Amino acid sequence: MAEVFVANQRTGNGTLRRVWARNSNYKQYNKVVEEVASTMVAWGASLLLSAGKADEGRSTTEEDFMAWKENLVLFLKTHLDWREHAASRSLITKESHEGVCIHMDINLSGQPEIKYKSGDHIASWPVNPRDEVDRLLQVLDIKKADQRIIIQSKAPETELRLPRRTNALALFEHYLDICAPVPRQVVLSLVDFTIPDVVKIALRKIGKDKATYSAFLASTRLTFARLLAYTSTLDPNINWLSLPLSFVIESIPTMSPRCYSISTSNITSPTQVSITISVKQTRLALKPEVAIFGLTSQYLASLGTSPCQDPGTVQKQNPLQTIQAQIRRSNFKLPMASTVPLVLVAADTGIAPLRAFIPDRARLAVMGRQIGNITLFFGRRDTNIDFLYRDELATVAVEPLEGKFELVTAYSRVPGKDKRYVQDAMWERMG
Known part of the structure; x- marks a missing residue:
């Protein structure tokens, strides 16, 4: 889109209503x-000041905007004698699974109207951890978490992604991403409320600029509840x-589903889909003993799994669990002609x-159809860990895809050996 826009802009031809390229991984990064x-x-x-550039590739869009806005406000104050005024706010109404891969089967037999195709996704809605929910309820001193509240948007053109009638417990469990990191703007916005001066000074200090706030986050895990709890120290x-x-609702992003690729074929498994989930953690740079897990992957893992022991398999999720999910269509499909390699x-x-x-190609082979060769380049860390579906891949290479399927592996963390990635294996094959 950005490339088309640039070409049209240079020639004076055509118009586009929506264009963007905010990711530094793309050639036309911020070209518009x-x-x-x-x-x-x-x-x-x-130009009053340099154009602002956001980089979604580094997940710094909001911080990039904040830095640009601060420079703009400073310019307006210095050169145009502008003044800032605080806006008033009103109340609406009152076991470690480190490195684990989980295989989850989802039974669709009770919903025959739900169909999927190979390559589609499952979008799963997580549930916030109860300890984080309780922490937020406690710090806000909400004693009647099940009391009904009504949410109304003052801007009719703004889409409200929350239920109009709900309660604080439902909001914090299902609708607000209370485990999300806190933007620096929220830290500075808290200063506007009636709080002790020592707290105001501390909040202004940690939210002073991007570098200062990043240094603070390197040793502090900060969610909205943890930020408020931090002020009590x-x-x-x-x-x-x-x-x-209302401020709480505005400050915390709404919950979004996480998408996982379906790892089953609709031809061989029409009423049961599977997803393969990696449960990993990130650690604070200056406090590595603090581990932060992905919200949805950890939630799905908590439904009843244990770390995988057999390196040739993945851990299967226990039965009789229910999740909120839906099928998301994808354009990632096989070529129509089965003879295409x-x-x-x-x-x-x-x-x-x-x-x-x-399995889609294997089924066609069983039916006597001609199929093209399949070469799978699969990258792993070590020969003895995390070789997902090892036995399954070995079986399909013998029957029914004998002579048609080849598995090429590349290991990047084998002790005593050079790192080898899938691109290295592909270059070797081309040579």
Whole structure:
């Protein structure tokens, strides 16, 4: 889209309503911003300050905007004598699974209207951990968490992604991503409320700029509840009774589903889909003993699993559990002609959709159809760990895809050997 926009802009032809390229991994990274700025200068405009550039590739879009906004506000204050005014706010109404891979089967037989195709996704809605929910209820001093509240948007054009009638417990468990990191803007916004000066000074200090806040987060896990709890370490007498629930709702992002590739074939398994989940953790840079797990993967893991012991398999989720999920369609499909050769490349749980495609071709082979050769380049860390679906891949290579299926492995963490990745294996094959 960005490339088309740039071409049209240079020739003066065509218009586009929506264009973007905010990811530094793309060739046209922020090209639209650069072209618009340079064109306006060519037409006689003057830049007040450098154009702001966000980078979704590093997940710093919000921080990039904050830095640009701060420079803009400083310019307006210095050169145009502008002044900031605080806006008023009103109340609406009152076991470690480190490195584990989980195989989860989802039974669709009770919902015959639900159909899927190989390559589609499952979108799963997580549930926030109860300890984080209780922490937020406690710090906000909400004693009647099941009391009904009504949420109304003051901007009719704004889509409200929350139920209009709900309660605090449901909001914090299912609708607000209370485990999400806290943006620096929220830290600074808390200063506007009636709180002790020592807390205001501390919040301004940690939210001073991007570098300062990043350094603070390197040693502190900060969710909204943990941020409010942190202020009590500065002043034990502080309370947040005056904090409007509207501010809480505005400050915490709404819950979004996480998508996982379906790892089963709709031809061989029409009423049961499987997903392959990697449960990993990140650690704080300056406090590595603090581990942070992915919200949805950890939730799915908590439904009843244990670490995998057999390196040739993955741990299967216990039966009789219910999740909130839906099928999401995908354009990632096999070629229509079965004779087209396939070169499949995957690492880790990225093998999930490819595991769905292989049975599709195997079924055609059983039916006597001509099929093209299949080469799977599969990257793993070590020969003895995390070799997902090892036995299954070995079986399919013998029957029914004998002579048609080849598995090429690449290991990047074998002790005493050089790192070898799938791209290395592909280059070797090309040579």
